[in-house]
Amino acid sequence: MLKGIYPGSFDPVTFGHQDIIRRSAGLVDELIVGVLNNKAKSPLFSVKERVRMLNEVTKDMPNVRIVPFEGLLVDFARRSGASVVIRGLRAITDFEYELQMAQTNHKMEPEIETIFLTTSLDYSYLSSTTVKEVAAFGGDISQFVPEFVADCMKEKMNLKGECKL
Ligand code: ADP
Numbered sequence: 607m608l609k610g611i612y613p614g615s616f617d618p619v620t621f622g623h624q625d626i627i628r629r630s631a632g633l634v635d636e637l638i639v640g641v642l643n644n645k646a647k648s649p650l651f652s653v654k655e656r657v658r659m660l661n662e663v664t665k666d667m668p669n670v671r672i673v674p675f676e677g678l679l680v681d682f683a684r685r686s687g688a689s690v691v692i693r694g695l696r697a698i699t700d701f702e703y704e705l706q707m708a709q710t711n712h713k714m715e716p717e718i719e720t721i722f723l724t725t726s727l728d729y730s731y732l733s734s735t736t737v738k739e740v741a742a743f744g745g746d747i748s749q750f751v752p753e754f755v756a757d758c759m760k761e762k763m764n765l766k767g768e769c770k771l
Contacts, residue, residue, distance in 0.1 A: 607635045607636065608634045608635050608636075608689065608690065609634060609635065609636045609637075609638065609686065609687055609688040609689065609690070610630060610633065610634035610636070610637050610638070610688055610689075610690040610691070610692050611637075611638045611639075611640050611679070611682065611683050611686060611688045611690070611691050611692065612626060612627060612630050612637060612638070612639050612640065612691075612692045612693075613639075613640035613642060613675075613679055613682070613691065613693075614639075614640070614641070614642065615641075615642050615644065615647070615649060615656075615734065616639075616641055616656050616659070616660055616734070617649040617650055617651050617656060617734050617738075618650070618651055618655075618656065618659055618734060618737070618738075618751060618755050618758070618759065619656070619659050619660050619663050619734075619751070619752075619755060620729070620732050620733070620734055620737055620750055620751050620755075621728075621729055621732065621749075621750060621751065621752070622694065622696070622725060622726075622729035622730075622732040622733070623663075623694070624663050624664075624752070625725070625726050625728075625729055626692070626694040626723055626725075627639060627663070627664060627667065627670060628667065629723055630692045630723065631664075631667050631669055631670050633692075634669075634690060634692075635669060636669050636670075636671065637667075637669060637670045637671070637692075638670075638671050638672075638673050638686055638688060639660055639664070639670060639671070639672045639673070640673055640674075640675045640679070640682055641653055641656050641657055641660065641672060641673065641674045641675070642674075642675065642676075643674050643675065643676045644676075645676070650738055650762060651758075651762070651769075653674045655758070655769060656674075657672050657674055659754070659755055659758065660672040662752070662754055663752055663755075673686070678714070679691065679711060680711050680714045680715040680718060683715070683718050684715065684718075688718070689717060689718055689719065690718070690719055690720075690721055691708075691711065691718060691719070691720045691721070692720075692721055692722075692723060693707075693708070693720060693721075693722050693723075694722070694723055694724075694725055695722045695723070695724050695725065696725045696729075696730050696731075696732075696733070697730065704720075704722065707720075708720035708722075732750055736750075737750045737751055737759075738759075741756075741759045741760075741763060742763065747759065757769075
């Protein structure tokens with residue numbers, strides 16, 4: 607059984623992530639979407655909220671599981687029994703960082719391979735960061751994220767509390 611991990615911050619999940627998840631799920635028997643709880647960053651959404659949003663986005667994908675994790679990706683992959691890490695590549699700007707990460711991970715755990723899926727043309731410009739910037743200035747983000755994520759974002763921006771999904 608081939609298990610893959612698609613790790614990321616998903617703060618919040620966008621149509622670009624959803625596209626990579628759907629395509630990756632078709633390549634492996636089980637896909638674990640690893641939601642990084644990075645204590646050094648201060649995300650807009652809590653891990654709990656990000657997991658809930660991802661569960662909603664993947665509810666029609668039976669071989670996808672959403673799992674939060676902390677620490678090294680290779681440790682998480684080993685613990686999960688995954689042999690493949692999947693990352694999305696948008697533009698040349700992603701490449702340098704991704705290459706470095708993939709090679710570092712391969713040094714630490716040669717049994718785990720990183721594979722890259724190139725972004726679909728429709729989403730190549732899309733990032734969680736720009737979505738947050740647009741939303742912060744009251745812009746319409748409905749083309750970038752599912753409706754419930756946009757609603758959650760509005761709640762977050764207005765109340766700064768936990769958003770109910
Ligand atoms: P990180 O914080 O680790 O960069 P992100 O949550 O931003 O994580 O993204 C997780 C993964 O999804 C990364 O491999 C990133 O390149 C990819 N990704 C993000 N947005 C898109 C997109 N629009 N199209 C394809 N891949 C994307």
